[in-house]
Amino acid sequence: MFENLSDRLSRTLKNISGRGRLTEDNVKDTLREVRMALLEADVALPVVREFVNSVKERAVGQEVSKSLTPGQVFIKIVQSELEKAMGEANEALNLATQPPAVLMMAGLQGAGKTTSVAKLAKFLRTRQKKSVMVVSADVYRPAAIKQLETLAQEVEVEFFPSDVSQKPVDIALAAIAHAKRKFIDVIIVDTAGRLHVDEAMMDEIKALHAAVNPIETLFVVDAMTGQDAANTAKAFNDALPLTGIILTKVDGDARGGAALSIRHITGKPIKFLGVGEKTDALEPFHPDRVASRILGMGDVLSLIEQVERGVDKEKALKLAQKVKSGGGFDLEDFREQLQQMKNMGGMMSMIEKMPGIGKLPPDAMAQLQGGKLTGQMEAIINSMTPGERRNPDVIKGSRKRRIAVGSGTQIQDVNRLLKQFTQMQKMMKKMSAKGGVSKMMRGLGGMMPPGMRFPGR
Numbered sequence: 001m002f003e004n005l006s007d008r009l010s011r012t013l014k015n016i017s018g019r020g021r022l023t024e025d026n027v028k029d030t031l032r033e034v035r036m037a038l039l040e041a042d043v044a045l046p047v048v049r050e051f052v053n054s055v056k057e058r059a060v061g062q063e064v065s066k067s068l069t070p071g072q073v074f075i076k077i078v079q080s081e082l083e084k085a086m087g088e089a090n091e092a093l094n095l096a097t098q099p100p101a102v103l104m105m106a107g108l109q110g111a112g113k114t115t116s117v118a119k120l121a122k123f124l125r126t127r128q129k130k131s132v133m134v135v136s137a138d139v140y141r142p143a144a145i146k147q148l149e150t151l152a153q154e155v156e157v158e159f160f161p162s163d164v165s166q167k168p169v170d171i172a173l174a175a176i177a178h179a180k181r182k183f184i185d186v187i188i189v190d191t192a193g194r195l196h197v198d199e200a201m202m203d204e205i206k207a208l209h210a211a212v213n214p215i216e217t218l219f220v221v222d223a224m225t226g227q228d229a230a231n232t233a234k235a236f237n238d239a240l241p242l243t244g245i246i247l248t249k250v251d252g253d254a255r256g257g258a259a260l261s262i263r264h265i266t267g268k269p270i271k272f273l274g275v276g277e278k279t280d281a282l283e284p285f286h287p288d289r290v291a292s293r294i295l296g297m298g299d300v301l302s303l304i305e306q307v308e309r310g311v312d313k314e315k316a317l318k319l320a321q322k323v324k325s326g327g328g329f330d331l332e333d334f335r336e337q338l339q340q341m342k343n344m345g346g347m348m349s350m351i352e353k354m355p356g357i358g359k360l361p362p363d364a365m366a367q368l369q370g371g372k373l374t375g376q377m378e379a380i381i382n383s384m385t386p387g388e389r390r391n392p393d394v395i396k397g398s399r400k401r402r403i404a405v406g407s408g409t410q411i412q413d414v415n416r417l418l419k420q421f422t423q424m425q426k427m428m429k430k431m432s433a434k435g436g437v438s439k440m441m442r443g444l445g446g447m448m449p450p451g452m453r454f455p456g457r
Contacts, residue, residue, distance in 0.1 A: 005256040006294050008037035013075050013295070027059045027074070034078070042226030042257030047085060047264045054081050079291050085260055086287035091244065091269040093124075097215045100133070100179040100187045104212060105246075106205060106236060107220035109193030112248035112274055114144055116220045117190045118151035119274065119282035120246070125157055126280075130185040135160040135175035137168035137208060138192040148190055155279050158184065168192075168204060169211045176212060189214070202239050209240055216243045218271065221258070223250045229258035230265040237266050247285070248274035259290060329425045331389035335381045337424070338374050376409060380417050383407040392418060 012033040031052050038048045058077045095101040103120070107113045117134055124130040134152050138144040142164050152159035160175040172189050179187045189212060194201035209217060219242050221229040233245055245262055250273045262270055270285040381389060383406035388395055395403070400414045407414075 005037060005041040008040065009034065009078075009295060012037060013078065024060055027056065030074070031056055031059075038260070041260070044227040044230055044257070044261040044265060047261050050264070051081055051085055051260075054084070075295065079295055082260070082291035082294060083287045085264060086290060087263045087269045087285075088287055090284050090286045091271055092284070093216055093271065094243070095128075095130070095186065095215070100176065100184050101216070102176060102212050102214040103186060103188045103216045103218060104209060104214040105188065105190050105218050105220055106240060106242075107193060108195065108222075108232060111193065111220045111222045113193060113220040114138075114147050114190055115151065115277075115279075116246050116248055116272075116274055116282070117148060117188050118155050118157075118279050120218075120272070121152070121157040121186075121188055122155035122279050123272075123282050124186055125155065131158075131183070133158040133160055133175065133179050133182075133184045133187045134190065135171060135187065136162050136190045137171045138190060139164045139166060139168055139171070140192045144190070144192070151279065158182075160187075168208050172208060172212045206239060217241060218244050218246050219268075220246045220248060221262075223247045223258045223273075224252055226257040227261045227265075230261035233262055233266045233268065237268060242266070242268050244269050244271035246270075246272045246274065246282075251275045251281075256294065259285075331381050331384065331392055331421060332386075334421050334424060335378060335389070338378050338381075376407075376413060377417055377420075379407040380404075380409055380414055392421060 012030060034055070035048055035052050038051065039045070043051075055077055058081075059074055093103070105113050105117055105120075114136070121132045121134050124132050134148055134157055136145040136148045139162075145162055145164070149159045149161070160171075160178055162171040162175075168191065175189070176187060189208075191205055191208065192201070194205065217240055219233050219236050219240075221233055223229060225232070229247070233242070236242060245266070245268055247258055247262070247270050250259070259270060259273075262268070273283045273285050275281045275283055380403060383403045384395070388399065388403075395414075395418065400411050404411045404414050
């Protein structure tokens, strides 16, 4: 996420970070580079202009000249202005109404609207402990209704059936009446994708909005369309009273133009980021954390939250007790840790939130992005016998050859896994004495490809 912008800004700001004194000339040169980085990231020109002017105004003022570390203060100013451009703080959903709270989703076709409905439903059910019902008012695509029904089953929320022969307003009103009878907390209404230039379709969604009077009207837009995402959101906002934006496909957007442009152009907050295809790949949007990631400083708060959500506390406690009582940490446990990491969104999802991620070698990054590393490790462990997993010391020459053939890998891959397992085993012994998330994070370094370590280790 935001790789191109992050790389360019990090390189530019590195040149100024160690300066003992800032002059108007070196600030001007740096800001020229910052401006180019933002334009290349497809950030809207008015946003770039205002951003650069604000940084310049603060950088050549008293704020920097009185500081002992002006270069670092300059970076803080850039971070602060990035946060300001994106909205400064997370704006949560407003559910403070007589149940059911009605959320209406709008957007273009192909933006990921129906998938976002399911992701949001799961987010509300699992993280906010709300009872949720979803309904499709997309009477133009029978497949969309079926898709939402399938997704509703997957995320374990109630689905209200609808049919292409019905009118969108009738569907929504019937669903709301049903939700009231069943004391459901939140109902999410999916609507048909439409273009803002299609007057008939825009009139239809206006009528639907007027009939259901949602407490939240969320616009779902594809991050990969760059500043066009902001322009489309503005056009919809002119027709509908939007309350927020869900930016989808952010994991495929290396530029970041949409995230930096939308708030300025529409005046509406980004409330969520869609960061993957899975139904749990939805993150609340925190401008301060995103600004930190863009500048290569990582997002440790989100990482800790991700770990806390993804770790099965009961299994973790059993493992800790086993290790503490002298039972040891074996390859069965190691495989369990790999599976838990998958539940947390995979290693790449965690590593990209680490500070200094841009310093990792490109080949190692490519390996992690493809999910190759954990998949290969699991395959190797699965090719072992239960006895070998419990007692890895017996795995010598002929056994290694058999395991490599069985897992479709090379003997050096098996050797590497065993070495990484030994490192993890040592870490688990230390953790059993005195645990903590920070130790777990440091220990992840032992599972990296050869020559690769988290920055700063």
